[in-house]
Every structure is written in C-alpha cells, then in structure tokens.
Amino acid sequence: MNATSTSSTDEVLVLGAGFAGLATASYLAKAGHRVRVLERHDTLGGRARKFDAEGFTFDMGPSWYWMPDVFERYFTDFGADVNEEMNLVRLDPSYTVWFDDGPLEIPAGLDALAEVFERIEKGAGQKLQDFMAEAEVKYNIGMNKFVNKPAHNALEFAEWQTVVDATRLSLFTSFSAFARKHFTHPKLLQIIEFPVLFLGAKPEDTPALYSLMNYADTCLGTWYPMGGMNEIVQAMVRVAERQGVIFQTSSEVAAILDDGDRASGVVLNNGRRIAAAAVVATGDYHHVEQTLLPPKWRRYDQKYWDKRTMSPSSLLYYVGLNTQVPELQHHNLFFDTPFGPHAKTIYDTNSWPDDPLFYVSAPSRTDSSVAPKGCENLFFLIPLAPGLKEDGTERERYFQEILTRLETHLGRDLRPHIVYTRSFAHKEFEEEYSSFKGNAYGLANTLRQTAFWKPKMRSKLPGMHFAGQLTTPGPGVPPSLISGEVAARETGRYLNRLGIMPREATSVDLSVEHEPSFQG
C-alpha cells in the first residue's frame, strides 16, 4: 500500500512489544520523545510471552538468562536496579547434559567445570581455561566494540584499532575448528558446541567469534528470574511506562504509510490510521518489508530471503505433570543420540529428523510459583529445519519419542502424570509472529549473516528503522534488547535532523554512540 498521511505529529510508533520493541521505546522516551508501541497480541513480550493453564505458568519462548551484564546495564540506564526489578538466582549446576550413558552435571563457574573436563580428558582442564581466556577476549571486544554499531556499512569497522581487534575475534576460523584445537573427547566437544547450536548454524559454519557464548555461559553464569522469564518483560514494561511509553495492544499494523518521501504513520488492520514522525518496526523483518511496505521501499526481494540461512524452527511442548521429577535439573540437554544426522536434517536436507536431540526445561525445579504444589512444569524443545510442513502425525510421534527417551533415562514413565499439554511449531510461529518459514529465532549466525551482512537496520524508507533479532547484533534476548537501543539512537538522530527535538534533556543522549561498560 502506498498511502499518504498528511497529519503532522512528533510521536514515534514502535511496531511490536518484544524485547527489541520495549528497549527501542524506552530509550526513545527516556530521551524525551513521545512513543507509542503497537502490538498485535493482547499481551506484551513477543516470543517471551507467558500463559497460564491448569495452575501452571508457562514461559512461551526463552528459558536461558545469559549475559546478566547486559540486563544490568539496561536497567541502570533507566535509573533502575536489575536486582530490585527481578529476583535473580544463579543456577548451579547450570544445566545437565544427558548422554547415552547417563547425566553429566555442568557446574557453575570455570574452575568447577575445568575439574569436570579434566576428569573426562587428561589436560582438558587447563585447555578449558585457555579456551575461556580467548573467549573472554572475544566477549569483551564484541560487546564493547561491535554490538552497539548499527552496521550500516563496513566503514563503521574501519578504525585501525577496531580492525586490529577484529583479527582477535577469529571471524574466519570456524567454531568447530577452534573447539577441536582444544578438545578431542566427543562429550567435551558436545558441551562446548552446545551454545552455538542455539545460534542457528552448524559449528562448522559459525565463526569462532561465538565462543563468546561459552564465556557467557560458564563465566557469567546461567541465571533465572523467579516467577519466570516473562518477569524480564514485566520489568521492562514497568521501566517503559515510567518513561511515558504508551502501549496499545491488540493493534496489528497492516501497512506502513509514507508521504512520498518518508515514513508518516501506519494503518491498523481495523483500518484506523495513526500518524507518526518516525516508525521503528521490530516484528520479523521479512513480514514487515514484504507485506507492510510497498515494493518501492523494499530493500530486499523474495529471492534475497530465499537465499538466507534461517535459524531452526522448534517443536515445543508445554507440559504439566501432577508429580515432581527431581531427577531433572532446571535445564536438561538430551544429547543421547548423535547430533550429525539431526543437524543434517536441519541444515542440509530440510527434513524431519529421526532420534533428534532435545531440550527439557523444568523451571518448577527452581521456582514453585510456576506449578501447583507437588507438580512439575516442563518445556520440551526439538530444533527443526525451518519451512517444514506437517502431515498431522508428527507432533504426537515426537512427543511420544521424548517421553520414551525420558522413560529410558529416568526409569519411569511420565505419561500417567500428564495433566496438561500444548504444542507449538512452524504453523504457530507463522501465525503468531508472521515468522518467515516458521523460524524461531531469526537468522542463523553464520559469517555471511553477521554485522553489516545482516538485513539493514535503516529502511530504504526514510524515517523508518528495523530492530529485533533479525537485525544486528542478532538472535537472543540480550542482542534483541541491544538492537532496540541502537535503533532508538538511529531514530533519535533522524528526528533531530528533522528538527523534532526531545521534549526534555535527559541522561540518555541518543546523539552519541553509547559505549557500554561491560565487565569481563
């Protein structure tokens, strides 16, 4: 639609109330702009929404709270204290890996994990320390020098020190090669490669840069906000409302308007028009560009998207049990079958896997508030190729397979204790988030989809920006939140150029690049 809106306003419209939308809106409002968030769902949080059923409270998406420094800085930016906004606990063990010969607990902290590594492979304890020292360098350079750039083009990275630093990021070494330089035992390789699997690409295709995730996992810790991951959303909404952000739920944007030169508002699916001085879209990039913008303002065509490597989709089950399962930890990775054939179905053949790896989260092991007394709240996740079509049998088949594998490991059948089940897969990702091919978390973090090779944050339509997990820096809760901050800064600069100045000066100056003070 190439509609025209003539009304003039200084309000910024933010499409979507996931982490990126909440962060964008809060930073812009903190800087003194008037901001309204339009969200199609009736609740906030996007992929991190929650729902209640039969006395259970289920987080719908993310379950791993990693990179606590990012959240800490976020709340500090708004004069808040992350520990007052949420009751965070560090998990120890961080998680359990279930191999075919039984479970292995992954303790919190580098020294404790090094002892585990040493027991499995002689010399691997020291190698882990060496690996993490390099991973720490990557984390610090990545977080201080790279993630907060809008990545419009390569010139942003051309400063000499940045180039020097980039060479230390091992962009051109694969994660797989980097891991094998340090370890040989298959169990250790699986433990080290696990965080990368959730980044959406095979370790062979992921730059060694992302060993920064291992540093985040092992050294910065795996945390949990009591009440559930949606507590982060609630805390961010409180912060946003304190800045004056207006939330408008059940408001699906059907088109983005322009006045011929620049973004001028949106049309909702009920036909209502809302004028805007600028628009920031944080819904899935493909959906926004291909369906909400007229062709003349699209930077990418369908062919571009068809060539992208999307992150996997996921088959999810939210399960309520009328019994407890103390054998499980909060996070459980079932690596009891070889990953090779499963990975092939996701990245090469785009097919349904046999004997897939899966993940089980049991937040009620930590937090009794998310399940009725004596019950267990479980979340199962199987990563799957994006774009798969169902024939109606898969959900039951994989559910039964998970339960059978759990029965083998736990020595008892959980089936008689199931009191609630809901599943969620490609179809729901498409229906609820307009997600391209039903992907769960955006684009895979391959080298050719990193930094300025990602879809651009600045739209071809002046006055419009994109944020969220498909833009820089990438998928995951902390990166989505950072992308919102960067998009807010870019939008602030655009508004300033238009002469739309913030209403009041505040401590967040969007005209300068914010150098985060991450601690290693």
Ligand SMILES: Cc1cc2nc3c(=O)[nH]c(=O)nc-3n(C[C@H](O)[C@H](O)[C@H](O)COP(=O)(O)OP(=O)(O)OC[C@H]3O[C@@H](n4cnc5c(N)ncnc54)[C@H](O)[C@@H]3O)c2cc1C
């Ligand atoms: C199953 C799963 C598990 C995950 N696990 C983890 C984890 O453990 N740790 C971690 O850090 N990350 C995890 N992630 C990734 C993380 O959840 C996402 O990267 C992050 O939530 C994305 O936030 P976002 O704001 O970019 O997008 P979204 O959360 O998708 O927000 C976009 C919002 O835009 C809205 N919207 C879309 N189109 C329109 C429209 N036309 N009009 C109005 N509103 C619209 C949507 O309804 C949505 O609310 C997981 C993701 C999934 C799906």
